[in-house]
Amino acid sequence: MRKAYIDNIRWATVWLVLIYHVCYMFNGVGILGGIPGAENIPAFDTAAAMVYPWFMVLLLLLAGMSARYSLSKRTGGQFIRERAVKLLVPSTLGLFVIHWITGYLNIKMGGGLNFIPAPLVYPISAISGIGPLWFIQTLFLFSCVLVLLKKLDGRDRLWELCGRCGLPMIILLALPIFVAAQVLNMPVLTMYRFGIYFVAFLIGYFVFSHDGVQEKVERARVPMLCAAAVCAVVYAFQYHRTDYTSPDCLQSVITNLYLWFTVLAIIGFAKRYMDRETDLTRYMSSSSFGVYILHYPVLLAICYVICTYFSFPAICNYLLALVIAMVLTPLAYELIRRIPVIRWLVLGRRK
Template sequence: MRRYDLDWLRVIVFGLLIFYHVGMFFVAPDWGWHIKNNITYEWIKYPMLFLNQWRLPILFVISGMGTSYALSKRTAIQFAFERTKKLLLPLVFGMLVIVPPQVYLEKLSKGLISVSYFNFWPAQAFIGTYPTGNLSWHHLWFIPYLLLFSLVLIPVFIFLRNNPNNIIIKTTAKICQNRWKLYWFITPLYLAEAFIEPFYQETHALVGDWFVITSSIFLFFIGFLLISVKETFWKTVQENRTIYLKCGIAGFTALLFIITAFEDGYVRHFTEALIKVFSFWSWILTLFGHASKYLNKPSKTLSYCNEAVYPFYILHQTITVILGYFLMNLPWNSFYKFSIMSIGTFAISWVIYEFLIRRWILIRPFFGLHYKNKLPTAEFHHQSSNSIFAE
């Protein structure tokens, strides 16, 4: 049975991603981004830190859950082909067409280039790799990581699917019956945070990005396990959603205290790592619990948004950077700029999606959508699976 709450969470989290990237335009320079407003703000980093702690982890968990649905209907070869088609084609298209304007405007704003865009693309756009060169996947980094995890874990997932009474699934079911035992899942995440992150900080370059790869593949695998025990997990998080919310508030408060009150050192690092994973896992459980209670129902709005979310993800940051470039040096109130960039990113993404991507059959695959663009009511469930993050 389809989990509509997962679809809603996916749509909501990617909607928040737009606000997050707009926030990167205004946050203090130590949070590096492609372009910055002429006035930046230190305090913005705290609400952004709150979002940042769980927004990517929950997407990898949801993606792992979606993989379970996908493999229930496909052979390993069918799954590998379908996932490669939906991920690799949009990634290549994005790197060739969508991302270059971001690189161009960043280097133009910093005085690193002075040519027009059509002298930059394609002649210079693919020379060398970013940041010294120009070829990059920028915000699309999530796609190659998801492709890697999906393909590498196929043998494990096939084994778990074909042997539902194996020790791993049985142990997961027992853990999911107890609200506190669900925190056992943070053990590998803590080990990665404590012992890998100091040596391999985030780069999103895939090669050598061992901390992100390790922690993210664990989250992806955990998502597959949680959905495999069916209602056992959902019953626990729904019944204990208020407790998890209190844990999340306490965890994030403690995390802020440690970050602001103590200097870097071994004690702070290992303590911060534990509180960080406890905090974001509590928020993930909170979101799953509340979504299960209030959002697990279909709607036409959800069906539309769930198909649109992948194209919006591919498009949004380029639109945000373009708007930011023309606003960055204007002597306007930052609230007006934030509003223009947020509303503008949503509106322009929607116009491009609705009147170009959604309606043009040949363009749809470049944004991860099926060729077929009009589906009868009987195929409602199939339409919801257009997203790479769904089944």
């Protein structure tokens, strides 16, 4: 059961992730992983801070909805086998094909090549080159747990109960989102926020996969946008020019209210205005997974070359990195998807 607006939100968010990572590469708020010594423009840090709290929560919620539609046509075993090829293979074996580039450049920029023995550089680069692939690793884990939950609730009673949620209850789901933001957060590797992402995935599966819930959110899209705008102002005022990936920011009440109202507003407006397909949107939907997988090593290599071999003004660094990455990433996808074996290892696609 494919819904055009879900696909459209997904590909648009994937491209937003690429744009965010351009800002992240040159960030000036102390977030590790960017280009050392790169000249920074504070306005772009503010833009990155405004999308960071909600865009991965949105993707996990959409993934939960899609998992529900997928499991309605497959057995649990079929579902896991498909997810293993699509998610687990690219995020494990694929590291040794292309994502070692991410690990190698990070090691090089951090000075690690000075003390890592030469024979170990490639395997360490591959293992440390996960980058944004944490998302699909996490999604595979959540999919396995979901199959177990589905077996425990074989008659779908919980799913049917969640379909009765009215708008007040949908808004109050901000509470479990807030509570989940406090738990199961990995130290150092702050992108692994298992608590909030798993709860978002379950909310997508049990609640937002119902047409009735989606319609209620659509009807309330304008109030949700207004609430999101108010929360955005408070959030921006409170965390301006700070590390927006820190626990203090991500676990606060205002951050989680802001992210939840933003997610509701996006779903409501997308269902109203983006529930249609064109040749362009079909291509963007079909290529978005590949763009997500490939964009980071492509972008990191571009930023490294720009900052190492050229001395452009800061604004040129941002714009060049963005434009070149937006061109080269789809080209890399089109090339890799045509190469047997490599396409399976990197994209999890047999055909």
